[in-house]
Amino acid sequence: MAGRPRKFKEDEVIQKACDVFWEKGYAAASSEDLLQAMNMGKGSFYLHFKDGKEELFKRTLDFRAKQSLQKIRTRLAETNNKVEVLKSLFHERLNTEEYFKNYGCFLGNTIVEMSNLNAELKELAAHYLKQLEQVFEEVISEAQENKRISSTKPPRFIARYLINIWNGMNITKRMNGSNDILKEVVGLQLQILD
Amino acid sequence: MAGRPRKFKEDEVIQKACDVFWEKGYAAASSEDLLQAMNMGKGSFYLHFKDGKEELFKRTLDFRAKQSLQKIRTRLAETNNKVEVLKSLFHERLNTEEYFKNYGCFLGNTIVEMSNLNAELKELAAHYLKQLEQVFEEVISEAQENKRISSTKPPRFIARYLINIWNGMNITKRMNGSNDILKEVVGLQLQILD
DNA sequence: CATATTATGTACTGTTTGGTACAATATTAT
DNA sequence: ATAATATTGTACCAAACAGTACATAATATG
Numbered sequence: 317m318a319g320r321p322r323k324f325k326e327d328e329v330i331q332k333a334c335d336v337f338w339e340k341g342y343a344a345a346s347s348e349d350l351l352q353a354m355n356m357g358k359g360s361f362y363l364h365f366k367d368g369k370e371e372l373f374k375r376t377l378d379f380r381a382k383q384s385l386q387k388i389r390t391r392l393a394e395t396n397n398k399v400e401v402l403k404s405l406f407h408e409r410l411n412t413e414e415y416f417k418n419y420g421c422f423l424g425n426t427i428v429e430m431s432n433l434n435a436e437l438k439e440l441a442a443h444y445l446k447q448l449e450q451v452f453e454e455v456i457s458e459a460q461e462n463k464r465i466s467s468t469k470p471p472r473f474i475a476r477y478l479i480n481i482w483n484g485m486n487i488t489k490r491m492n493g494s495n496d497i498l499k500e501v502v503g504l505q506l507q508i509l510d
Numbered sequence: 511m512a513g514r515p516r517k518f519k520e521d522e523v524i525q526k527a528c529d530v531f532w533e534k535g536y537a538a539a540s541s542e543d544l545l546q547a548m549n550m551g552k553g554s555f556y557l558h559f560k561d562g563k564e565e566l567f568k569r570t571l572d573f574r575a576k577q578s579l580q581k582i583r584t585r586l587a588e589t590n591n592k593v594e595v596l597k598s599l600f601h602e603r604l605n606t607e608e609y610f611k612n613y614g615c616f617l618g619n620t621i622v623e624m625s626n627l628n629a630e631l632k633e634l635a636a637h638y639l640k641q642l643e644q645v646f647e648e649v650i651s652e653a654q655e656n657k658r659i660s661s662t663k664p665p666r667f668i669a670r671y672l673i674n675i676w677n678g679m680n681i682t683k684r685m686n687g688s689n690d691i692l693k694e695v696v697g698l699q700l701q702i703l704d
Numbered sequence: 705c706a707t708a709t710t711a712t713g714t715a716c717t718g719t720t721t722g723g724t725a726c727a728a729t730a731t732t733a734t
Numbered sequence: 735a736t737a738a739t740a741t742t743g744t745a746c747c748a749a750a751c752a753g754t755a756c757a758t759a760a761t762a763t764g
Contacts, residue, residue: 513709
């Protein structure tokens with residue numbers, strides 16, 4: 317193993333790229349924007365991301381989605397009230413800092429942008445969002461067995477119900493200045509978990 | 511009034527542009543794409559849409575939103591069961607033809623794409639989506655007065671509840687090959703109108 | 705028919721785009 | 735030291751982009 321040492325850490329530059337893609341979407345994020353945020357020259361960039369912008373976006377989606385899912389799984393593993401954690405995930409999304417208030421869900425945004433442009437990227441985002449749904453389903457299934465949820469609807473059904481609220485919030489949150497009414501709405505919708 | 515006659519009808523070219531923007535979004539719709547679909551040369555285009563692509567997009571949003579809202583208002587005016595019409599709007603969205611299945615709601619798509627790129631366009635889309643919410647609210651308000659809805663929650667609240675389902679469907683619909691479960695989910699969520 | 709007026713089509717322009725070529729540089733192994 | 739190797743920075747490139755300039759064409763009016 318020889319050669320000039322890398323100036324960058326892979327996780328860090330992907331994190332930076334993620335910020336840019338998350339803010340602007342795929343098309344509107346120029347390579348200028350990305351390279352500047354990653355603090356990388358073109359030479360290094362195209363050496364490490366052979367397929368350029370599209371590869372970077374894929375890696376970014378993978379990184380963010382796995383990171384987020386991991387955080388959620390950890391929280392669920394550490395709590396004694398998993399249903400409450402699920403509810404918190406929703407409430408937290410409506411209480412994000414001012415800076416992030418327009419960012420929405422990176423996966424949902426990608427599905428919207430890519431639906432008719434790049435089937436592979438759309439499917440990748442859908443894949444990870446389905447994993448989130450799967451996590452919901454497992455929690456619900458277990459909670460039903462433990463009689464912590466009174467609804468007897470199939471876990472699969474309740475999980476999709478939740479994902480639909482999740483996706484709704486992604487857009488509704490950005491329609492209005494205040495989230496007050498939406499918070500109440502989501503509170504009611506989450507009663508399916510009582 | 512003199513001069514060479516126009517080759518195009520304004521409504522028709524805006525309709526065509528709408529198809530392109532709806533399919534690809536703002537950024538990914540090139541002027542080539544648009545002009546070809548509109549069957550217009552650059553000369554005519556920039557004469558009639560002085561501010562180019564952005565003006566066209568605004569006009570397109572106006573056109574589509576007003577058209578859709580008008581259709582809905584007409585249906586509501588002609589029925590004797592307005593609540594049922596509301597429900598139909600949702601069900602129809604999950605039964606669109608194969609061709610349109612990935613298109614989603616033009617207004618919701620625009621809010622997602624423009625949130626951090628163009629505040630004016632985002633606000634315009636949000637404005638029209640709020641008008642839809644307003645229509646929901648009026649129907650609900652009247653239905654409560656007529657005791658056709660049992661929920662006593664504020665109409666404003668129920669309307670936002672519906673809009674959140676609407677926005678959720680925009681993304682959830684495109685996550686999965688089949689809409690079967692989502693149809694049941696939405697059916698349950700719409701019970702708030704019973 | 706002449707003129708004013710409006711619309712059209714095409715050639716052109718400067719900028720930005722994503723991406724490549726390649727020489728210079730910094731390391732490890734021999 | 736030096737050869738081999740991996741990374742970096744910069745200059746470059748062709749294509750696509752949104753938009754302009756302008757000569758030509760088709761009408762209404764006097």
